[in-house]
Amino acid sequence: MPMNPGDIERLIKEALPDATVTLEDLVGDGDHWSATVISAAFSGKSRVQQHQMVYQSLQGRVGGELHALALQTSAPTS
Amino acid sequence: MSDNPVFERIEENIKENDVVLFMKGTPVFPQCGFSSAVVQVLGHMGVKFKGIDVLADPEIREGVKAYSSWPTVPQLYVKGEFVGGCDIIREMFENGELTEFMKTNGVEVNLQDAQ
Numbered sequence: 555m556p557m558n559p560g561d562i563e564r565l566i567k568e569a570l571p572d573a574t575v576t577l578e579d580l581v582g583d584g585d586h587w588s589a590t591v592i593s594a595a596f597s598g599k600s601r602v603q604q605h606q607m608v609y610q611s612l613q614g615r616v617g618g619e620l621h622a623l624a625l626q627t628s629a630p631t632s
Numbered sequence: 633m634s635d636n637p638v639f640e641r642i643e644e645n646i647k648e649n650d651v652v653l654f655m656k657g658t659p660v661f662p663q664c665g666f667s668s669a670v671v672q673v674l675g676h677m678g679v680k681f682k683g684i685d686v687l688a689d690p691e692i693r694e695g696v697k698a699y700s701s702w703p704t705v706p707q708l709y710v711k712g713e714f715v716g717g718c719d720i721i722r723e724m725f726e727n728g729e730l731t732e733f734m735k736t737n738g739v740e741v742n743l744q745d746a747q
Binding site for chain 1: 701715717723
């Protein structure tokens with residue numbers, strides 16, 4: 555059961571309100587997504603911690619309902 | 633959490649082996665594109681690693697996700713520490729960070745020529 559991109563973005567923004575989320579449907583099946591997430595909450599965090607924050611925002615859906623989510627995270631450069 | 637018996641098995645593996653990849657399939661026959669990508673990176677770096685097939689062991693498959701608070705496989709561990717999944721490993725490899733990381737941790741790297 556693929557996830558709607560609006561829901562993916564909404565869940566990430568609920569946890570990281572300042573986040574800029576860019577989603578890309580990698581193979582066009584609505585089930586393999588690539589997300590680029592930029593949030594100030596990532597500054598000072600390791601890459602693993604940044605990805606864990608995004609996974610947590612998706613509340614257990616990654617690997618299940620959301621089959622594949624390729625992630626790229628960063629803090630805003632200012 | 634720490635009384636989970638699977639965690640002990642995971643810890644044994646990642647302590648006894650410098651580089652461990654929890655993956656779907658085996659290093660010779662990966663059964664998932666993401667696992668295969670990490671195997672290729674390690675192969676390209678000439679890094680020796682132990683591959684653990686989570687498809688052959690459902691207990692480890694679920695256990696390793698809880699162990700690292702990471703929802704997906706593959707998962708790479710170096711010197712007992714979780715380094716990342718496919719995206720992170722690929723990114724670290726491409727910007728040269730992974731080679732540095734391995735060397736810093738005393739893991740031998742023998743970069744292979746592109747095939």
